[in-house]
Amino acid sequence: MSGLIHFPLQDVCPYTGAKGVEPIDLPSTGTLWSWTTVNASPPGYHGAVPYSLGIVEMNVDPGVLRVVGRIENSISPESSISLESPIPLEQGMDMTVGAANVALADDRDPSESEGPDGADPARRRNPPVGLTWAFFPRRVHRGNP
Amino acid sequence: MTAHAMGAKALREAMDNAGVGRGDFQAAFCATAYGGVASGHRVLGALGLTGVPIIDVEAGCASGGAALSLAAAAIRSEQYDTVLVVGIEKMAKGMIRSSFFPTWMEQAGLSAGPAYFAMRAQRLLREQGLSSEDLAELVVKNRAAGVHNPDAMFRKEVSASQVLDSKTVCDPLTLFMLCAPNEGAAALVLRRSDLADQDSPQILSARLRSHLPGSVLDESTPLAGIDDSDIEGPTSLAAADAFTEAGVGVDDLDVVECQDTDAARELLVWTELGLCAPGEQSRILADGEFGIDGRLAVNPSGGLLSKGEPLGASALGQVIELYRQLRGQAGTRQHEAARLGLAHTIGRGANASVTILSN
Numbered sequence: 001m002s003g004l005i006h007f008p009l010q011d012v013c014p015y016t017g018a019k020g021v022e023p024i025d026l027p028s029t030g031t032l033w034s035w036t037t038v039n040a041s042p043p044g045y046h047g048a049v050p051y052s053l054g055i056v057e058m059n060v061d062p063g064v065l066r067v068v069g070r071i072e073n074s075i076s077p078e079s080s081i082s083l084e085s086p087i088p089l090e091q092g093m094d095m096t097v098g099a100a101n102v103a104l105a106d107d108r109d110p111s112e113s114e115g116p117d118g119a120d121p122a123r124r125r126n127p128p129v130g131l132t133w134a135f136f137p138r139r140v141h142r143g144n145p
Numbered sequence: 146m147t148a149h150a151m152g153a154k155a156l157r158e159a160m161d162n163a164g165v166g167r168g169d170f171q172a173a174f175c176a177t178a179y180g181g182v183a184s185g186h187r188v189l190g191a192l193g194l195t196g197v198p199i200i201d202v203e204a205g206c207a208s209g210g211a212a213l214s215l216a217a218a219a220i221r222s223e224q225y226d227t228v229l230v231v232g233i234e235k236m237a238k239g240m241i242r243s244s245f246f247p248t249w250m251e252q253a254g255l256s257a258g259p260a261y262f263a264m265r266a267q268r269l270l271r272e273q274g275l276s277s278e279d280l281a282e283l284v285v286k287n288r289a290a291g292v293h294n295p296d297a298m299f300r301k302e303v304s305a306s307q308v309l310d311s312k313t314v315c316d317p318l319t320l321f322m323l324c325a326p327n328e329g330a331a332a333l334v335l336r337r338s339d340l341a342d343q344d345s346p347q348i349l350s351a352r353l354r355s356h357l358p359g360s361v362l363d364e365s366t367p368l369a370g371i372d373d374s375d376i377e378g379p380t381s382l383a384a385a386d387a388f389t390e391a392g393v394g395v396d397d398l399d400v401v402e403c404q405d406t407d408a409a410r411e412l413l414v415w416t417e418l419g420l421c422a423p424g425e426q427s428r429i430l431a432d433g434e435f436g437i438d439g440r441l442a443v444n445p446s447g448g449l450l451s452k453g454e455p456l457g458a459s460a461l462g463q464v465i466e467l468y469r470q471l472r473g474q475a476g477t478r479q480h481e482a483a484r485l486g487l488a489h490t491i492g493r494g495a496n497a498s499v500t501i502l503s504n
Contacts, residue, residue, distance in 0.1 A: 006358075007369035014358040034362075036263040036315040043242035044251025053260045055361055066361040067369045070254060091271075102253050132253040 005060045007067055026065065028097045029138070030058035035071050035089055046103040056095045056135045070134040072100045087137040100134035103127060148180050148457075151330035152188035152233035155458075160229070163334035163342070170334070171225040172198045174216050176208035176232035177457035178493075188231055205245075205364070206404065207353060207490040208232060209331065209460030210498020214351040216335045226337040232462070234455035236326035245366070245493055255368075259323060259407070263315035265362045266409030270317065273416070273423040277317050280408040281308040282430040284321050287405060287444050290437055291451025293478035296462075298327055298453040322408040327453030331461035333468075346471040346486075349391035349501045354382040356495035364495035379497035380417040380489065387499040393485060395419040398441060400470045400480050402463035403489040405448040410491070415443070418489060418499075442480035445470060456492070463488035464500055471504040 002015045009023050035054030041047075052071035057064050073087060106127050146154075152175070160166065173194075175185025185199040204211035209232040216228045246256040270276060285305055291297040303321060311321040338347065356363045356379045361370030363378065388394060395418065403418065405411035412426045420441065421429055429435055435443035446452060446466040449459060467486035469475045475483075488500040 004359075004371060034264040034267050036260050036267070038254065038257045038260050038315060039313065040240065042240045042251065042254065042257040044246075044248065044256060045254050046252065047254055051254055053254065053257065053264075055264060063372050065369055065371060068255065068361060068367075104252055130249070130252055132249075132255075 003062060005063075005065045007065060026060070026067075026097070027058045030056040030067070030095050030097070030135070032071075032089060032091060032093045032095050032135070032137070033057040033066055034091075046105055048103075052089070054089075054135060056097075070100055070102075070132060072098070072134045072136050089137060094138040095135045096138050098134055098136050099131050101129040102132050104130050148177065148233040148235040148328065148330065149184060149187040149191060151235075151328065152184075152231050152332065153191040155330040155332040156188060156229060156231045157192060159231075159332035159334050163336070165227060165334050165336075167194060170197065170227040170229050172200070172216075172219060173229040173231065174200050174202055174212040175457075176202045176204075176212040176230070176461065177234055178203050178205060178208055179236065180233050180457060184233060185231070188233065189229075203457075204353065204492075204496040204498070205494045206406070206454070206456055206492020207460055207494070207496035207498040208457045209462070209464070210351065210488070210490050210500060211353045211496065213333070213335075213348070213461065213464065213500055214353045214498065217348050217351040220335055220337055223337075226340055228335050229332065230335060230461060231330065231332040232455075232458035232460065233330045234457040234459075235328040236455060238326065241326055243493060257315070259315045259318060261362060261366060262323070262407045262410065263318045265413070266317055266407065268362065269409045269413050273412075273426070275412065275424070275426055277309060278305060279412065279427050279430060280317065280322050281305040283405070283408040283411055283426075284308045284450055286430060286436060287411075287448040287450040290445050290478055291447025293437070293476060294447045294451060297447045297451040298325060299447075299451050318407055318409070322450075324406050324449035325453040327455055329453070329455035329458045329462070331458040331465055333461060333464060344472065344504075346468050346502045346504045349393065349503055350387040351498070351500040352383050352386040352390065353496060353498045354379045354386065355497075357382075364492055366493075378417055378491075379495045380414060380491050380499075383497040383499040384418050384487075384489070387487070387501050391501040391503075393501065393503075397485050398487050399483045400442045400445060400467060400486040401489070402444055402446060402448070402466050402486070404491045405444060405450050406454065406492070408450070411444070411448065414489060414491070418487070437478050437480055442470070442483070445475065445478045445480055447478075460488065460490040460498055460500075463490065464502065467500075467502045471502060
């Protein structure tokens with residue numbers, strides 16, 4: 001067994017091809033390794049823009065694991081956690097793992113909704129959403145634990 | 146014009162140039178990522194040339210390099226003496242949609258190609274002591290060369306400030322630092338040495354490699370990686386194979402066509418191919434060392450930043466540029482002493498191709 005850590009879980013070790021991969025719990029915190037902001041919707045994406053993507057580095061045994069995910073850092077309709085104000089992102093800053101809603105394609109049949117010309121206010125209020133893991137900057141008060 | 150019609154046009158031109166007609170070849174390879182089922186059959190069918198084995202090859206941005214590696218191997222093994230290699234593509238505008246990504250990744254916003262390019266660019270700047278100005282100067286270099294290429298999409302010079310002031314796509318990459326998806330075709334006729342025109346350049350090696358796991362910013366776009374400082378990227382792997390097979394070294398090269406999907410990609414490739422040491426790029430750009438008239442001409446065609454990127458065709462387009470450079474047919478972008486050339490592509494998969502030609 002390579003002992004190396006991979007994400008997400010898969011049946012076969014990507015490094016050695018060995019079977020018998022064991023699931024482990026990843027840390028719920030890490031540090032920001034890289035990030036950028038996406039200003040235009042990529043194909044197949046139905047959420048709000050701009051949004052941020054980043055890579056968070058987690059300490060694992062052995063070494064480090066660098067995980068890609070959304071960076072949720074401001075009040076947005078997609079964010080399941082709202083912060084009072086965006087925190088300036090910095091290389092190496094502390095991050096917490098959480099979850100965020102993402103908009104899905106609204107392919108429901110409009111004829112199934114109530115009311116004239118299919119305009120159902122509840123429908124507009126409740127577009128279909130999915131859930132993804134995401135990283136949130138931590139407000140750390142250094143020297144004041 | 147459809148991608149297949151462009152392919153037929155390019156192939157007809159290549160065959161006329163080589164003096165090869167119906168009955169003179171035994172197989173055809175067609176490189177494309179988006180052309181659809183049996184694209185090669187549609188290209189050859191348009192010219193009334195079907196009947197031989199026709200094989201479509203897909204390897205992302207390296208599709209053309211992959212097709213060439215198969216074609217070269219078939220000639221070398223004496224399975225065939227003459228084969229056709231054609232690359233075609235017609236891309237939608239804007240960010241590339243790739244069936245490589247599962248739907249959930251698209252929905253989560255994790256399929257944004259330029260975001261990964263941007264994070265790789267940030268890492269390059271951070272680890273090799275480069276700046277956004279260096280990225281801009283790279284674009285200036287390639288666009289200056291593109292002015293001399295009648296086949297290029299963009300034929301106007303740009304200044305560093307124009308590059309830096311163009312719209313930010315994903316920080317630090319601006320619009321002018323990214324190549325444009327577009328359409329095009331390229332075709333080659335590959336022949337056994339004793340049948341080929343004696344002035345024609347020779348393929349010394351055409352190699353393809355995929356990625357080793359572990360690097361989070363690799364073109365395989367994994368969701369996680371580990372400390373990758375000891376993991377060789379596919380470009381270095383393919384280059385090592387090609388240099389060994391060709392029996393030449395990096396210092397022997399006169400002209401290089403390499404992947405400049407974005408400005409940072411080319412600056413990184415310089416170090417991956419061994420053209421320079423990490424951190425030397427600023428000085429090289431300032432000295433014009435890799436310009437058309439420099440010690441080593443890198444992307445004298447103008448690169449993808451000038452030509453745009455038709456995926457299936459682009460790697461073959463690079464080889465055609467080397468062919469012209471080595472034959473002294475490159476017009477006002479001719480590098481004076483072009484005797485040995487290298488073409489490199491890296492892209493989705495990950496796939497990297499390296500082709501070495503000599504005259």
